Amino acid sequence: MTEEDSSAKMSEDVKRYLKLDPRSAAASEPPPAAALANKSRNFKSFEPPCPDHVLENVLENVLQFLTSRCDRNAVSLVCKSWWRVESQTRFEVFIGNCYSLSPARLTHRFKRVRSLVLKGKPRFADFNLMPPNWGAQFAPWVVATAKAYPWLEKVHLKRMLVTDDDLALLADSFPGFKDLTLVCCEGFGTSGIAVVANKCRQLRVLDLLESEVTDDEVDWISCFPAGETHLESLSFDCVESPINFKALEGLVVRSPFLKKLRTNRFVSLEELHRLMVRAPQLTSLGTGSFSPDNVPQGAQEPDYAAAFRACKSISCLSGFRELTPEYLPAISPVCANLTSLNFSYANISPDMLKPIIRNCHNIRVFWALDSICDEGLQAVAATCKELRELRVFPFDPREDSEGPISGVGLQAISEGCRKLESILYFCQRMTNGAVTAMSENCPQLTVFRLCIMGRHRPDHVTGKPMDDGFGAIVKNCKKLTRLAVSGLLTDEAFSYIGEYGKLIRTLSVAFAGNSDKALRYVLEGCPKLQKLEIRDSPFGDAGLRSGMHRYCNMRFVWLSSCALSRGCCRDVAHALPNVVVEVFGSDDDYDDTVIVDYVETMYLYRSLDGPRKDAPKFVTIL
Amino acid sequence: MEGCHRNGEIAPKLLDLNLMITQESRRPWFHDDENSVFNTEERKLELKLGPPGGEDEHASSIIRHFKKEPKDKSILSLAGKHFSSSPSSTKTTSHKRTAPGPVVGWPPVRSFRKNLASGSSSKLGNDSTTSNGVALKNQKCDDDAKIMEPMRQGGMFVKINMYGVPIGRKVDLSVHDSYEQLSYTVDKLFRGLLAAQRDLSSSVEDEKPITGLLDGNGEYTLTYEDNEGDKMLVGDVPWQMFVSSVKRLRVIKTSEISSALTYGNGKQEKMRR
Numbered sequence: 001m002t003e004e005d006s007s008a009k010m011s012e013d014v015k016r017y018l019k020l021d022p023r024s025a026a027a028s029e030p031p032p033a034a035a036l037a038n039k040s041r042n043f044k045s046f047e048p049p050c051p052d053h054v055l056e057n058v059l060e061n062v063l064q065f066l067t068s069r070c071d072r073n074a075v076s077l078v079c080k081s082w083w084r085v086e087s088q089t090r091f092e093v094f095i096g097n098c099y100s101l102s103p104a105r106l107t108h109r110f111k112r113v114r115s116l117v118l119k120g121k122p123r124f125a126d127f128n129l130m131p132p133n134w135g136a137q138f139a140p141w142v143v144a145t146a147k148a149y150p151w152l153e154k155v156h157l158k159r160m161l162v163t164d165d166d167l168a169l170l171a172d173s174f175p176g177f178k179d180l181t182l183v184c185c186e187g188f189g190t191s192g193i194a195v196v197a198n199k200c201r202q203l204r205v206l207d208l209l210e211s212e213v214t215d216d217e218v219d220w221i222s223c224f225p226a227g228e229t230h231l232e233s234l235s236f237d238c239v240e241s242p243i244n245f246k247a248l249e250g251l252v253v254r255s256p257f258l259k260k261l262r263t264n265r266f267v268s269l270e271e272l273h274r275l276m277v278r279a280p281q282l283t284s285l286g287t288g289s290f291s292p293d294n295v296p297q298g299a300q301e302p303d304y305a306a307a308f309r310a311c312k313s314i315s316c317l318s319g320f321r322e323l324t325p326e327y328l329p330a331i332s333p334v335c336a337n338l339t340s341l342n343f344s345y346a347n348i349s350p351d352m353l354k355p356i357i358r359n360c361h362n363i364r365v366f367w368a369l370d371s372i373c374d375e376g377l378q379a380v381a382a383t384c385k386e387l388r389e390l391r392v393f394p395f396d397p398r399e400d401s402e403g404p405i406s407g408v409g410l411q412a413i414s415e416g417c418r419k420l421e422s423i424l425y426f427c428q429r430m431t432n433g434a435v436t437a438m439s440e441n442c443p444q445l446t447v448f449r450l451c452i453m454g455r456h457r458p459d460h461v462t463g464k465p466m467d468d469g470f471g472a473i474v475k476n477c478k479k480l481t482r483l484a485v486s487g488l489l490t491d492e493a494f495s496y497i498g499e500y501g502k503l504i505r506t507l508s509v510a511f512a513g514n515s516d517k518a519l520r521y522v523l524e525g526c527p528k529l530q531k532l533e534i535r536d537s538p539f540g541d542a543g544l545r546s547g548m549h550r551y552c553n554m555r556f557v558w559l560s561s562c563a564l565s566r567g568c569c570r571d572v573a574h575a576l577p578n579v580v581v582e583v584f585g586s587d588d589d590y591d592d593t594v595i596v597d598y599v600e601t602m603y604l605y606r607s608l609d610g611p612r613k614d615a616p617k618f619v620t621i622l
Numbered sequence: 623m624e625g626c627h628r629n630g631e632i633a634p635k636l637l638d639l640n641l642m643i644t645q646e647s648r649r650p651w652f653h654d655d656e657n658s659v660f661n662t663e664e665r666k667l668e669l670k671l672g673p674p675g676g677e678d679e680h681a682s683s684i685i686r687h688f689k690k691e692p693k694d695k696s697i698l699s700l701a702g703k704h705f706s707s708s709p710s711s712t713k714t715t716s717h718k719r720t721a722p723g724p725v726v727g728w729p730p731v732r733s734f735r736k737n738l739a740s741g742s743s744s745k746l747g748n749d750s751t752t753s754n755g756v757a758l759k760n761q762k763c764d765d766d767a768k769i770m771e772p773m774r775q776g777g778m779f780v781k782i783n784m785y786g787v788p789i790g791r792k793v794d795l796s797v798h799d800s801y802e803q804l805s806y807t808v809d810k811l812f813r814g815l816l817a818a819q820r821d822l823s824s825s826v827e828d829e830k831p832i833t834g835l836l837d838g839n840g841e842y843t844l845t846y847e848d849n850e851g852d853k854m855l856v857g858d859v860p861w862q863m864f865v866s867s868v869k870r871l872r873v874i875k876t877s878e879i880s881s882a883l884t885y886g887n888g889k890q891e892k893m894r895r
Contacts, residue, residue, distance in 0.1 A: 127727030184732075210734065215869075217781075238734065242851055266851060347738065369738070395738055397731040426729060453729040510728065536725070 056085050063089040088112060095119065096555050098136055098160065099580065102609040103144030115154035115179075116145060122558050122603060123508075124533055125159060126184060129560055129601070131584065133616050138162040138185075140614075146173035154179035154205075161185070164192035164216075171199035178230075179205040189214030190241060194223040201225060204257075207235040215241035222247040231255040235262035237286045237319060242266040252279050259313075262286025265321035268293040269304065276307040285311070287319030290327060290346075304330035318342035318367075325352055335359035339386075342367040344393050350375035357383055367391040370405045370426060377409030381416025389447075390417070391424040399454050403428025406460075407435070414438035422447035429460040430487060435469030439476035448473050449484035455511040458488040465489055471496035474504075481528075484508035494518035498525025509534040519543030523550065533558040541568035544602075552578045556605040560585070564599040566622075572604065573622035580607045584619045782808065782871035785842065785878070787815045795865050801857050805835045808844060808873060835873065843876045855879075 063086055066072055076086040092115040093106065106113075120136025138160045145152055152174045162185050170177065177200045182188075190213060196206065197220055213236075221243050224231075229251070236243070243266055252258060252275050259282060261275065267288030276282070292301075304327060308314070314334045323346040338360050343353075344367040353368075353376045360366075363384045368376070370392050380387070390413060392405060405427050411434040413420065420442040430452050438445070450470075458465050466487035474480060474497050481503050485493065489512035497507070498521035505528050513519070519539040522529070523546050532554065540563035551557060551572070566583065573581035585600030611621040778796040791811045798804050809832040816832065834840020836857045844856040848867040856864065856871070 124727070124730075126732050127730045128733075129727045210732065344735070345738065393735055394729065394731060397729050397736055399725075399729065426731070451729055455725075455728070510730070535727075 056081060059085045060089055067092070069094050091115060092154075093117070097605050097607075098141070099612050100555070100605060100607050103141050105609060106141075107144050107148035111148075112151075113145070113149045114151060115156070116141070116152065117156040117158075118160060119158045120160035122531075122533060122556055123159075124535065124558055124560065129535065131616075131618055134584075134619065135612065135614055135616070136160045137187075137614065138166045142166045142169050142173070146170070150174060151176055153177060153202075154181075156181040156183075157185055158183040159185065161187040162192070163187050164189055164195070167192035168195045171195045174200070176202050178202050181205060181207040181209070182211050183207075183209045184211060186212040189216040190218040190220045190239070191216040193236075193239075194218045194220035197221070198223040198225060202230055204230050205233040206231070207233055207260075207262075208238055209235060211238050213239045213241070217241075219244045219247065221251060224251050227254065229255045230257060232257050233260035233284075234258065235260065235286065237262045237264050237288075237321075239264050245271050249274055249278065255279075256281075258282065260284035260316075262318060263288040265289045265319075269324070269327060270294075270302060273302040273304055273307050276311055280310045281313060282311055283313045284316035284340075285314055285319070287317065289322040290320045291322040291324040292327070305333055309333040312337075314338070316340040320346035323347070328352060328356060331356065332359060336361065338363055340365040343372075344368055344391065347371045347395060348376075349373070350379065354379045360384060362386055365389045367393070369393050369395040370403065371395045373404040374406060374409035374412065377405060378412040378416075381412040384417060385419070387413075387417035387420055389422040390420065392426060393424075394426040394453065397426070397453070401428065401453070403453065407431040407433065410434045411437045414441040418442060419444055421445060424449040424451075424484075426451045426453060428453055429457065430466065430469070431461050432459045432464065432466060432469035432472075433461070435466070436472040439469075439472040443477060444479060445473070445477040446479050447482040448477065448480060449482070449508070450486055451484065452487040456488045457486075465493070467493040467496070471500075474500040478503070480504055482506040485512055486510060487512075490514050491518040491521065494521040498522045501526045501529075503528050505529065506531040507533070509537055511536045513537045513539065516540055516543035516546070520546040523547035530555045532556070534560070534562060536561040538563055541565055544568055544572060548572060548575060551576055551604060552606050554606065556603065558601070558603050559599075560601040564602055565597045566599050567597060569599055569602050569604075570622045578606055578608070579604055580611050581622045582615070582619050583622060778865070780868055780870050782811070782873065784808075784812045784816065784873035785875050786819055787812060788819075789815065793871065795868065800861055801836055801864075804856075805844065808832060808835060808871075812873065832873075834876075838876060838879075841876060842873050843879055844871065844873055845879075846871045 059082065063072075063075065066075065066089075069092075072086055072090055076083045087109050088111060090110050091112060093110055093113050094117045095101070095106070096119050098118050098120045118138070118141060120138075121130060121134065124130065125134070136159060138157060146169055150173065153176055155170065155177075156179070160182075162182060167188055170180070180196060180200070180203070193206075193208070193213065196203070224247075231251075234251075234255075241264075243264065245267065248263075248267075249271075252261065258279055261279065261282055262284070263272065263275070263286050265288055267275075269288075269290055269292045271293075272288050272290070276285070308331055311334065315337055317331060317334065317338055317340070320328075320343060325348075328348075332355075335356060336359050339362055341360060341363055342365075347369060348371055350373050353372045357363075357376075357379050361383060364386050366380060366384065366387060366389070368391075372380075372392075377392070380390075392409075394401065394403070396402070405425075407427075407430050410425060410427075410430070413423075414434075414437050418441060420438075421444050423438075423445070424447075427450075430450065435450065438448075452466070459469070466485075467490055470483075470485050470489065470493050474483070480501065483497065483501065483504055483506070485497075485508070491514045494513055494517070497504070501507075501522075504526050507522065507526065507529060509532075516539055518537070519534070520543055522532070523543070529550075533556075535558075539559065544559070544564060545568065547557070569581050569583055573579070581602065581604045583599045583602050615621055779792045779794050781790050782793050783790040793804070793807060793811070795804070798807065813830070813832055817830070832840065832842055835842060835844040846854055846856050846864070846868045847870045848854055849869055850867075853872075859867075
């Protein structure tokens with residue numbers, strides 16, 4: 001499960017420790033004296049404990065401070081004794097692919113886990129490219145950890161299948177449980193949430209983000225126990241069912257530590273007002289619908305701006321699910337303090353945006369719909385000099401929609417927001433010039449994801465492929481770790497990526513390239529590549545074979561609707577025993593008489609414990 | 623096309639956009655013939671606004687699809703519009719078909735971000751939307767109406783509760799194609815349960831049929847909760863539009879209609895429980 005390879009550089013404290021006692025680096029096995037020393041201690045002899053034993057104790061105390069998993073992975077490779085001590089002191093475990101190892105291996109190696117981060121399905125599953133019931137069940141993990149780590153405090157899951165039973169087991173098994181975060185998960189409902197709310201008495205964080213939550217008609221908010229809670233963060237904006245507002249209000253009142261509250265769209269503006277009045281200490285607020293329930297009657301209307309003024313600590317604002325525009329100015333009092341603003345569910349025009357954004361000098365994260373147009377982006381560029389992350393989603397996410405933003409907005413942002421580190425930009429037309437400008441103006445970029453929605457679209461001014469633009473990005477943005485490409489791209493673009501993308505860990509490709517050469521460029525270059533996801537591109541067996549030398553060092557490779565043959569996938573599977581190769585989506589699942597060699601989807605990943613046992617019928621593991 | 627697949631050796635050079643397009647529309651991958659897939663798609667999409675003949679076929683093939691993909695939707699919407707010009711490069715303009723086929727999962731936007739254009743979000747509108755913004759929205763509604771969103775297991779099951787019956791049932795809307803059919807099913811589902819509630823020793827003969835659900839004449843009326851959380855009377859909109867927006871059903875006493883529906887929103891209704 002080591003995420004990084006051993007070439008990751010160690011942190012300063014580890015280096016210092018090594019210098020202090022060079023002998024420890026040489027020891028590969030504690031000599032028998034250690035065992036004797038243990039025994040002798042029992043007899044209260046005066047024989048001093050073996051130096052290695054002392055070392056382990058000291059090491060344990062030192063390693064407790066080491067939190068970065070890269071560093072920990074490096075430490076564990078020094079020698080067996082260090083490996084052992086590191087295993088005993090790792091409290092937070094991160095597993096990037098739940099199928100890369102079995103739960104038994106986790107519980108066998110790490111004995112004192114307090115926090116578990118698990119990721120399941122690959123990202124393309126979000127776009128319906130993966131059949132339902134593919135896997136990534138939380139169940140075996142919760143069963144194993146329930147036995148092994150009764151002190152578990154935190155579980156953070158992404159793209160996993162979680163059932164109500166799993167949640168019930170979790171709530172029952174971990175009396176000190178503090179933090180449940182479910183991102184892009186599914187398979188559970190409000191009844192599962194209710195059990196967690198009710199039984200996890202130490203709960204501090206309950207964050208449901210972008211997950212599918214079935215409406216079981218359970219009033220889960222009422223299931224929080226009476227009396228003061230420890231809640232610090234409650235996010236349920238993705239829950240698509242009404243909630244008992246009175247219960248929510250009561251909960252907020254008795255949660256003095258609550259800092260983050262993200263309500264869903266069933267909370268009206270009036271209700272939001274009541275919540276804000278009761279929780280002025282909030283730092284992060286998800287505003288629900290931001291639309292009044294009843295048509296206001298003159299003086300009866302609550303003073304929303306005053307409520308915002310009273311919440312002096314708000315730095316993060318989101319929601320606006322059903323925004324009634326004339327109420328938007330109510331947020332003005334908090335604009336100057338905002339560091340994060342999410343308008344991505346609100347159909348906001350440039351004219352609606354400008355008076356608001358004008359005051360948001362401290363914004364670092366801004367999400368919006370393309371309804372703000374290039375003009376809105378120019379306004380952002382003019383004010384938000386501290387912007388680090390920008391995401392612009394399409395209001396009308398279809399290939400042939402009008403697309404109100406373009407290279408103009410991108411260029412404006414690049415000129416105004418020089419500290420930009422991460423961008424996700426959906427548009428219908430783009431130019432190499434704008435992309436190149438961004439590569440030159442924003443050297444801090446680590447994430448560049450451009451989605452030109454019309455497939456194979458070239459530069460709309462010159463008609464040329466987008467090769468030069470993306471080439472400039474990889475050449476100039478030396479810190480780039482994540483790249484998503486789109487538009488018309490030839491193999492040349494990929495030669496740039498392979499050559500200059502030295503730090504790229506994640507690469508997403510769709511409808512791009514001319515031939516296997518493109519895939520080869522990437523697999524023979526990009527030394528840090530971990531996650532490769534490709535769809536609908538003309539890459540075939542030769543391309544796949546060119547990466548054989550590195551698949552066991554990558555988290556996963558996804559190729560769908562490309563030109564792979566089953567035979568080649570099988571060859572890869574046989575050649576690399578530590579790599580699991582799954583294929584699905586081919587015809588022969590449905591029609592036994594036709595043996596088709598074409599592979600619709602191939603998903604390969606490294607695994608310490610071999611192929612999984614829970615694969616559904618339509619998945620073939622070669 | 624077929625030959626390419628059967629060979630197993632697909633020389634990348636041979637792949638042109640044509641193949642890629644048909645690959646995309648291969649998404650119902652139980653079909654063999656490339657060409658017929660696309661034609662079948664077109665035929666399916668030429669299907670109607672009204673209750674159709676091939677409804678079940680449509681439903682079962684959607685079941686095979688990965689869930690919730692507005693693929694069909696985008697073909698329909700492409701039908702009447704001009705296509706984005708794919709200029710210059712020879713590779714891209716070589717495709718014979720005028721429209722690029724609809725594609726699963728493209729653009730890569732998660733499903734919960736997809737319905738903003740047709741949802742209730744734009745209350746007072748945004749003037750700078752497209753000039754045919756209104757037309758767009760209407761069309762989207764129609765497209766929505768055609769798309770049934772099957773649940774994970776296939777079929778479109780919604781919960782249905784009835785006043786006076788503590789146990790709920792589930793109804794598969796995908797096997798119904800009219801309100802009359804639905805009404806009949808409701809009667810079938812609840813007749814026995816209702817009689818049992820009234821009188822534990824009731825026999826089959828004592829069971830009264832549940833009628834008049836749709837016209838306000840019966841003792842009970844059928845209502846539903848839509849995707850915006852509002853309570854609505856069943857029967858006002860075309861069947862497909864109903865199916866695309868219904869989230870659950872409720873059979874209430876006709877005498878309760880004024881009070882049950884006055885509060886307007888489902889959420890207020892819930893608070894009062």
